[in-house]
Amino acid sequence: MRSFSFSSIPNLEDLSISSFSTSPSGESRSYGTGYSRGPVCMEKVHMHLIDPEASILLKEIAELMILAGHAPNICRDYGETRHHMLMQFLSLLGVQIEQKSHNNPAAATANGACSMQLYEKNQKMWIQALRVVVSIVLPEERDACAQIFGCDHKVEEDCFARATTRCTGELLAVGSMMASVKVNDQQYHKVPLLLQMHEEFTKLEPSISGLLSGDAKGVISEQASMLLGKLGETASNLLLEFLNVCSNLEPCQNTMLDGDILPLTRHVMGFVEQLNEYSDTINLILLLVVDEEEEDKEITKSPWERYMLMLLARLQVKVEEKAESYKDERLRYIFLMNNAMHVLKGSGSSDLSMSVWDDWNRQQLVVRVERYATAYLRASWTGALFQLSDQVVPSDHMRYETNWVKKEL
Structure with a gap:
């Protein structure tokens, strides 16, 4: 298995900083620490999750094992091995770090809320991870399965599902968890971030469904529907909360x-x-x-x-x-x-x-x-x-x- 490099992925920390304020015409708008709403220009990265030379040997081994009646064993072992490898990719993309930071009491205040800066950082990590996984990792894993197990379509589908379903589900679960996380600042500051997550996932979800089939597709589709519903419901409630804030806010007596x-x-x-x-x-x-x-x-x-x-x-x-x-x-x-x-x-x-x-x-x-x-x-x-x-x-x-x-x- 080759090492994975993110050198071609842009550094999002260099984007411009803005808040709830107008910016000069012609410039893109950003929120908080600077995650631009527009699509990030990411070079087309072509990588081999499995060394091409090793794939030739694996294909020969797979054909022999399938002919010998060991298809269930190879599906189980391949799926488990590739699952752990893809979970390492999620860790490199910051997804596991994000999950730990939300569950770690040391990263939150006494009332259980994280800072807005930490929330925005994790939101950027999640969207970046979603883009890389859907655009690069899953298609490459699909190609690898087709190359190795092309002699048996059923085995190919089973191996791909076992390798990617839990990894994809973990990514969606983290996104759903982010919708529930509280921040120290006013909660309605999360609304643009939640809406961006909703938009981004809506665009990429068809690509995920197109790569899966059978029971795996049904499981991921259900999780995707739950994620979109959670993001939409939370954003809608926070919008209504902002209405109440404007209605109940007492005029500041210290204003000049x-x-x-x-x-x-x-x-x-x-x-x-x-x-x-x-x-x-x-x-x-x-x-x-x-x-x-x-x-x-x-x-x-x-x-x-x-x-x-x-x-x-x-x-x-x-x-x-x-x-x-x-x-x-x-x-x-x-x-x-x-x-x-x-x-x-x-x-x-x-x-x-x-x-x-x-x-x-x-x-x-x-x-x-x-x-x-x-x-x-x-x-x-x-x-x-x-x-x-x-x-x-x-x-x-x-x-x-x-x-x-x-x-x-």
């Missing part, structure tokens, strides 16, 4: 009353832009409860669009609650305008412009900004206009300015 954008507004818009990349997956997994009164008008919107509108509606309530902290009425409307403009600007970004932000919703935001601007003008100029006396004859310039202000008010 300078009219600047509320940190919650930046966070929500960054969260929305991040999740919009996974809108297709969210539409598959998200189950929202819609009021009967709103059911007719919401029937044409996707679950992701309805979720986004609900989230922004709750954000608006929190912004208005925070606005009550402003004693200066003029500064209050500046604060409201800044937050509304931040949402309006986000709605015009290339990532969201083709989503929920249709003309009607964008027009509603424009009307809201204009309403705040008018209220600011009234708060700023009404007092000054009351000081103007009817007996004073203004100059032409003053008359023009006064008429303009009255018209705006």
Whole structure:
């Protein structure tokens, strides 16, 4: 058995770092410690899990043993030997390390949760391992079985199933376990990572099923279905949890009353832009409860669009609650305008412009900004206009300015 090298697989730690925030147009978005959503460019690696020269000898031995009636023995021994070898590959890819780190109390805090940094690292390992196993390891093992046991199709299928089923099941089990792991930070920070795992596995699952057959295919298909269901259910619950966070969050009293954008507004818009990349997956997994009164008008919107509108509606309530902290009425409307403009600007970004932000919703935001601007003008100029006396004859310039202000008010 030849040694296995990962030199052609890129170092994911070199990817750019970003969080729930917007990035300049044209750049890919990433989350946390920097796992890019886009496909990682991985060179086509062709490797021989078994030395080609050894395969020739093994083929001769297999043919003799099958003719001698020892097919069950060779299937058992080959499957067990190759299983241990493929499990070593998983260890090299970080899968076993990942599992131990989640089960090791020393790697978790007192409440049993791991750090977000550790969770992201393990998520990257799992996706990378999934890509390598499905794209390289399983096809190569399939070719090896065909080369050695090609004289008997039944033996070939049995050997391949025995060698790969438990290894593949272990990989899926680790992915399912990651959906249940708690992190020290807010749990909803896991949502983009879970959605990426869901998307990645959805793309690769047909390749796994295509390589297997018979009972092995049924076992792996059942595990695959459970994994997708677990990832989808957990992500959906965390999305709904984020809605409740926005509703129940108390306005921060320590925020500077300078009219600047509320940190919650930046966070929500960054969260929305991040999740919009996974809108297709969210539409598959998200189950929202819609009021009967709103059911007719919401029937044409996707679950992701309805979720986004609900989230922004709750954000608006929190912004208005925070606005009550402003004693200066003029500064209050500046604060409201800044937050509304931040949402309006986000709605015009290339990532969201083709989503929920249709003309009607964008027009509603424009009307809201204009309403705040008018209220600011009234708060700023009404007092000054009351000081103007009817007996004073203004100059032409003053008359023009006064008429303009009255018209705006």
